[in-house]
Amino acid sequence: MSQLTLHLLLLALASCALASHYYGGTMTYVSKGQNPDGSFTVDIRYKETFRTGCSTYNRWSCASGNCGTITSLQSGRVDSSSAGFNWCHSDALMTRRLSSDEPFELRMASCCWITNTAGGGLSWRLLTHIDLGTRSDTLAPNRSPVTTVIPHIRLPSNCHRNINLLAHDPDGDQVRCRYGLVYNVECSSCQQHSNFYLDEDTCVLHHYGYTSVGARVFEFVVEDFPTQQISVSYSTGSWASKFPLSPATPSPSSTPYSTAAPGGTPLSRIPLQLIVRIDGAVPSCTEGVYLPRLLSPTPYNGEVFDIAVAQELEIHLKAQATHSLLSDFLISGPLNITEQKTFSGSVAESTLKWTPTENDNGVHFPICFIAESKLGASVYHSEMRCVIVRVGPRAGEANVICSETTMTVEVEKSSIIGLHADHLRLNDPSCTLMSNATHVIGSMSLNSCGTQLEEDDENLIFKNEITTVEDPTAVITRRHEVEIGFSCVYPKTGRVSLEFRAHKVPFIFTERGFGKFTYQFEFYHSSQFSQMVDPSTYPVEVPLKEMIYMEIESSSSIPNTVLFVESCRATPIDDPSYHLYYSIIENGCIIDDTVVVYAENGPDYKFGMEAFKFIGNYDEVFISCSVILCKAGDPSTRCAQGCSNSTAAPAVHHHRRRSVALETASHYISQGPLRLKRSSKESADTVRSDLSSTSLNMNLVFIAGTLLALVAMVCGVVIFKSKHPKVRYQELPNSEF
Known part of the structure; x- marks a missing residue:
């Protein structure tokens, strides 16, 4: 054997040794639109977990179609564990530029799953099907389902436990979770384990208990289906029909990428793979005794958080276990998420913090977490919960001046980095904003420029908003990059000299x-x-x-x-x-x-x-x-x-x-x-009374x-616009600006 051959063999063995500690991974994507030169950009986020180290490499290769070129790659550690089995969980953001928006597939494959696993085999396979075509229902590219998972979940052998797999779709599509079926393409062993049942519609993995001790490999595929028949069109002039998933549609057995089935054709496919370790029996299956129990203010599973670019997100976790010692919170989330943990007796708390960047605007991010406790050599996990973080536009910094009949807003230009003042508008685009060297300024009467009126028991609240208008040089736009809400609040006292007509438009x-x-x-x-x-x-x-x-x-x-x-x-x-x-x-x-x-x-x-x-x-x-x-x-x-x-x-x-x-x-x-x-003849007996004793x-x-007079101004405030306003409001009729 030559030295070169021996050297190559040693490199191969070293590579296999490194990859033989694989715990699982997943990949999602979001289109970033078309570039001025006609090319397309897509952000691809993937997570992977290994026993040895947290170095993330680009092992993805092009499996089919035109996969374009990588323009940037960022990666970093999210979490790690040393409770019996060392592992490190990492997250990466890969940006690709493509010549067209037609479908393509990325594959990552290597050797091997962690040792002593049922159904693990030697190699592992991840395959992602990406389609950036324009949907006929949303007139925008499809967004893949959003998912992540704690890569190593532990269950006691004698308890019935459920694992709620996160499967959130930003487009509101129907999502199905299924086992990988195509050997050496979607999965390496494609095994479906006994005493486990996967509900494909709800994406819940049920463990019925009384399972032998050991690690199991789970190789899932997550797919999104339109809720009605739609078409997807491409820049090349081609198009494809997509059909909703029929309740009776079986999982495909051999050709998962066929688009000829009217019973349901997925818009995208993403992998979701993990290890579930079955430990010995626990003395009690009741949560909060040996198995940690998540307590308030821990978010419930599936909760959605809305935050703005550059706004710090805080999520508070709390867990309790009376007969075991709480030792950790395991998390899976976006790059640069941080965690601060405290432990006191039978209770443990953690605060997760993360701040989205400009590139995260409009993206839905998943975060999952598990509380972990120990008793001697035994390790116990709580249920896994997952939340969704929806990132909205940056909230600008502004000052609001309220008079008896007008509102004036002054926005610092430095708080809306990257946007030109000429691209900002009020609710009514016919009203113009002024600009100087440091501020964008808008002044309007209380019933002009799309100002809206809300009220409560005590106050009248006049609201308007500054948003972005389309940049005439841009190829496309799908969302506001800035939303700066502002308002003036007046108490309902005295009589009014100016009457507001609040008729609702359609x-x-x-x-x-x-x-x-x-x-x-x-x-x-x-x-x-x-x-x-x-x-x-x-x-x-x-x-x-x-x-x-x-x-x-x-x-x-x-x-x-x-x-x-x-x-x-x-x-x-x-x-x-x-x-x-x-x-x-x-x-x-x-x-x-x-x-x-x-x-x-x-x-x-x-x-x-x-x-x-x-x-x-x-x-x-x-x-x-x-x-x-x-x-x-x-x-x-x-x-x-x-x-x-x-x-x-x-x-x-x-x-x-x-x-x-x-x-x-x-x-x-x-x-x-x-x-x-x-009228002067009106008396008390003209009032109908239909009260019941319980109403x-x-x-x-x-x-x-x-309307009552605007006597004293309470406050002028700046708000980041909520997508779900709690108070109904009406638009006031425009008068001349």
Whole structure:
């Protein structure tokens, strides 16, 4: 044997020895869009765990298609453990530039799984199918499911335990977790272990207990499917059809990358591999005794956190075990996540911290964690929980000046690095922002430039927002890079000299399967519904006990839709969740006995009722309704069910039907305010009282007094816009800026 041959053999053996301590890995991806030169960029994040060291290498090779070139690669340690078995868990970000957005596959393969594992074999295989084409439903590239896992999970042999595998899809697609099936492609042994059951729809791995001691290799594949038939188009002019996953569709057995199956064609495939170690029996399977129990304020499994670029995320973990010694928290998360742990008696706590960068904007990041305890040589794990962190745009730094009739906002240019002042706008893009050397400045009256009004019991809150407008030189844009919310808050005291007309414009929503659709809620003068109340006359004045006529009209690009009014309630402020309310319709059933329905079972709903008042010091009333849009002709939709006295059944059914895009989600829409038209002859007996002994909310008047004066300004604040506002709001009509 020559020295060269011997040297190569030794290198091969060394490489095999290094890789023979493999614990598992995964890969996800997110498109970063098209570049000015026509090429495409994709960020690929992958995790891998080895027993020896935390060095992350690019072992990925191109398995099919045009995989482009690597433009950057970052990697680092996330966590490690020395509890009986040493391992180190690392995370890497690989950026690739591609000549087209057509599908390609990356493969990583080597030798070997850790020794003494059932089903491990010698080699291991990871394969990722990446598709950057534009979806017809979102008009954007597909985003793969988001997942990660603690690479080495320990279970006692005698306990029934579940492992909740994270399978979050940023596009809202249906996700399936299945075993790898294609030998030497998706898996190295493709073994499905006894006493374990994988629920493919929920991605929960059930362990039924009474399993022999030892490590098991699990080689899963995570796939996302559209909820309706869509097409995916590519820059080359080609396209492909994608079909939803039928409930009866079996897993493919030999050709997992075929796109000819109408029963379901995945948009992407990502690997998820790990080791589950079965230890000896534990004296008690009850959590909190030997097995650690996660306590509040630990997030629940699947919880979602929304943070802004450059904003530090903090997640607090807490665990308890009375008969074993808590020793560690194991984590899997993004690069540069840090952990601070404290241990005190039977309780342990940890604080996870992470700050996203500009490149993380718009990305969903998974974080999983497990509490670990010891008793002698025994090691115990809590349940694994995983959360999702959604990164939003950077929150700029601003100063707000509030006067009696105007708002002025001053934004420091240094807080919006990388963006030109000319690319910023208010809610109403026709209103311009001024700029000097250090600040971007906007000044507006309280009812102009898209300013929105919210209110609570004590205050009127005027809100606007600065966001980015498309850079005319950019090829594409899909999200705001900056959202700077600002507001002025005024107490409701005195009388007002300036009256605000708060008529609502049509409500616009977008959902997969229905595209863009609108609801318009209006008041009318008569049961003929021929003359709408003029929006310029709001608040609407109504005499006590006279009929009020209302119409909710839907408009959709999808033909043959019907509107269903699920509920309607009246409140003294524009907030349907306010504690004082009067029910008009519940679960599609009429509650108020003065209600008359003039049109239903079509694209609009016309109804009327007598005006009456809330007892107490309330001067206005708003009507809020929860509405659903359904495709006509299907008897199983919530729209077809009509009035239902049960609240539970429709909710479960509604969730199931939405998965096949037969109906939309419930949306709250509202209109008002209404104001009581008083007369000199009005007396106390004109007030209807329908209170029951158990209700706090059953007395209502249609009223609308003048808005109270803006006497004293409470505060001007800057906010990062929440994606789920807790208070309903309305847009004020524009006046000249």
